[in-house]
Amino acid sequence: MDALTQFKEAQKQGWAHFLPLETITTPAAAKLVRFAGLGEGQQVLDVACGTGVVAVTAARAGARVTGLDLTPELLQRARENAELAGVEIEWHEGDVEQLPFPDCSFEVVFSQFGHMFAPRPDVAIAEMLRVLKPGGTIAFSTWPPELLIGRLFALVVHYAPPPPEVAPPPLWGDPNIIRERLGSAVKEIVFDRERMQVAALSPAHSRVMMERAGPMIKLVEKLSRENPADLDLFRREYEALVAQYLEANIVHQDYLMTRAIKI
Numbered sequence: 001m002d003a004l005t006q007f008k009e010a011q012k013q014g015w016a017h018f019l020p021l022e023t024i025t026t027p028a029a030a031k032l033v034r035f036a037g038l039g040e041g042q043q044v045l046d047v048a049c050g051t052g053v054v055a056v057t058a059a060r061a062g063a064r065v066t067g068l069d070l071t072p073e074l075l076q077r078a079r080e081n082a083e084l085a086g087v088e089i090e091w092h093e094g095d096v097e098q099l100p101f102p103d104c105s106f107e108v109v110f111s112q113f114g115h116m117f118a119p120r121p122d123v124a125i126a127e128m129l130r131v132l133k134p135g136g137t138i139a140f141s142t143w144p145p146e147l148l149i150g151r152l153f154a155l156v157v158h159y160a161p162p163p164p165e166v167a168p169p170p171l172w173g174d175p176n177i178i179r180e181r182l183g184s185a186v187k188e189i190v191f192d193r194e195r196m197q198v199a200a201l202s203p204a205h206s207r208v209m210m211e212r213a214g215p216m217i218k219l220v221e222k223l224s225r226e227n228p229a230d231l232d233l234f235r236r237e238y239e240a241l242v243a244q245y246l247e248a249n250i251v252h253q254d255y256l257m258t259r260a261i262k263i
């Protein structure tokens with residue numbers, strides 16, 4: 001197995017624990033759908049859909065929706081979410097770097113904190129734009145490198161460096177880099193900032209929530225097995241960082257939304 005395939009397998013195992021965090025990304029989904037200016041009856045793709053929060057929101061707004069994700073455990077939950085919400089969505093297990101759809105299939109392509117985790121940004125964005133119709137909208141939410149989640153990524157990478165082929169996900173939160181990556185394939189790029197508010201009684205509560213419900217599980221397992229002293233250090237640094245963004249029992253996790261029109 002090559003390094004990228006191994007990396008994606010490890011990602012899949014980490015993301016399998018993401019389910020409890022869907023309550024946090026649910027309000028952000030409504031913001032992204034509104035930001036994209038979604039129209040009724042439009043054909044929509046939600047890449048890296050996870051438990052389907054954007055897909056279900058778009059379907060409830062009248063769109064015809066397809067969701068795709070790497071992680072089967074999350075797609076199982078996505079199916080349950082769609083059924084509970086009373087909407088029909090087509091689900092695919094797959095990779096944003098190799099989308100199983102013909103060129104120009106969709107009028108809107110969404111990604112909420114999703115394609116930013118693909119190791120090769122140029123491949124992921126080329127695929128997302130390939131399946132989008134000319135005149136269609138691409139809209140995504142990403143974590144900027146200079147804000148809390150971007151800084152937490154940098155901390156995690158310090159303790160568990162990925163293979164060199166993997167681009168840092170928070171670069172997708174930098175407007176200059178986004179402009180470069182979208183290139184001449186799009187027009188009318190618009191950025192906006194939003195704030196995710198996550199309740200936490202203390203920095204340790206925030207840390208424990210993230211350690212139990214996402215890819216951080218893998219890092220904690222690794223450090224507790226190989227280097228418990230580093231695990232203590234990691235936890236202290238994590239809490240010190242979160243403390244800077246915790247006010248009145250709310251952790252402020254600001255992020256960037258981007259939309260553009262395919263030429």
Ligand SMILES: C[S@@+](CC[C@H](N)C(=O)[O-])C[C@H]1O[C@@H](n2cnc3c(N)ncnc32)[C@H](O)[C@@H]1O
Pocket residue numbers: 008011012015018022025026047048049050051052053054068069070071074094095096097111112113114115117118119
């Ligand atoms: C932070 S979660 C976001 C999930 C969902 N979009 C939301 O807002 O709740 C990141 C998602 O990206 C998916 N993912 C990571 N790498 C991927 C890839 N190469 N192709 C497709 N999905 C991927 C994970 O399985 C996970 O569901």
